[in-house]
Structures are given as structure tokens and as C-alpha cells.
């Protein structure tokens with residue numbers, strides 16, 4: 001059995017140390033507990049530990065979990081996986097933040113569904129493929145301002161920041177330039193200014209590299225295996 005409460009405390013401690021190394025306040029950093037492959041009974045003990053958000057990457061797994069959790073109003077549910085346009089409606093049923101939007105088509109569909117579902121606003125992040133790895137989803141950094149301009153007319157979609165997934169590195173220090181570049185891109189976009197855009201969240205860092213991400217300015221870290229143990233799926 002994995003002791004999720006002890007793991008949570010260890011993660012919090014590491015976050016705190018990473019933040020302090022660079023003079024940041026640990027309270028500014030929020031954990032999105034990535035619960036893919038984890039059942040709701042496993043998550044429940046964390047409710048008393050200050051967990052605020054869980055992250056899921058597949059709609060078909062997330063929805064029944066969300067519906068089955070009798071505590072669902074107590075944490076936010078975030079969607080962090082690749083989103084297909086035909087799953088947007090289901091996604092909007094549970095997700096209070098979508099980390100992984102990477103096309104105009106998706107923004108259009110989110111806006112259309114938001115109108116249908118009478119949701120005044122949907123908060124999203126744009127996923128950026130900073131490393132340029134061809135196996136990864138996400139926008140090329142230079143495509144982000146273009147998309148921001150195009151997104152302006154879809155006024156139910158609020159862009160609240162940026163997200164990236166760094167390639168796995170045995171030495172997480174190697175991911176630093178990726179995280180730094182995402183932060184710099186965010187600062188640049190903030191300076192330019194776009195409608196419905198606020199540079200509120202920088203979602204970067206996973207189990208392998210969250211400390212480096214925090215040193216580079218992450219305020220949402222998406223952590224799965226450090227809390228729930230190594231996944232078998």
C-alpha cells in the first residue's frame with residue numbers, strides 16, 4: 001500500500017525547499033494531484049491534507065470518477081490530457097481548468113459548447129511544445145501570439161496562462177531551459193496584452209522535474225507518481 005498522506009507531505013516539503021531556494025513563497029505554488037489510474041478511495045485521505053485540485057488526462061476515466069466522488073465539490077478537477085473536439089462537452093461537465101488547449105478549432109468548440117451549456121466563462125491554458133519534440137502535442141512558441149489574436153472573438157474562453165510538458169531527462173536540470181523559455185514567453189505575452197488573457201498560471205513540472213520548474217516560476221505543478229506511486233498503466 002502506498003502511503004499517499006506521507007507522500008503528499010514529502011512533496012509539499014520539496015516544493016517548499018525549491019521555492020525558498022529562489023526566494024519564492026511556497027503558498028503561491030499549487031499541486032494538481034494527477035489521479036490517472038488511481039481510484040477515488042485512494043485520493044480521499046488527501047482531502048484533509050489541503051489538496052485543492054486533481055488532474056485527469058482521459059475523459060472516459062475522469063467523468064465516472066468525478067460523478068462517483070461524494071467529495072467532488074471540495075476540490076477542483078482539471079483536465080490535463082490531449083483533448084479531442086468530440087469530447088469537449090463531457091470535459092466541460094467536470095473541468096474547471098483545461099491545461100491542454102493547443103488549437104483554434106478546440107477554442108471554437110469550447111466556446112460553442114460553453115454557449116450551449118450556459119457557462120459564462122471557461123478557463124483554459126495553452127499547451128506549448130517548447131522543446132519541439134515531434135511526439136508531443138502543443139503549440140510552437142511562435143504560434144501562441146497568433147492563436148491569442150484569433151481567440152479574441154471567442155469570448156467565453158478565458159486564457160489563464162501556459163502549460164508545457166518537458167521531455168523526460170534522467171538529470172532534471174536539463175529541463176531548465178524549457179521551463180525558463182515558457183516563463184519568458186508568458187512574460188512577453190503579458191507585455192503585449194491580449195483580450196481574455198491573463199498570465200495567471202504557469203503549469204509546468206511533474207514528478208521528475210517539478211523542483212526545477214518551481215525554480216523557474218511554475219505555480220501549478222502536476223504531480224502523479226510522487227504521490228500515488230509508480231503507475232502500472
Ligand SMILES: *Cc1c(COP(=O)(O)O)cnc(C)c1O
Pocket residue numbers: 034036057080081165206207208222223224225226
Ligand atoms: C501523467 C501526467 C502528469 C504526472 O506525471 P508524474 O510523472 O506521474 O508526476 C503530469 N502531466 C501530465 C500532462 C500527465 O499526463
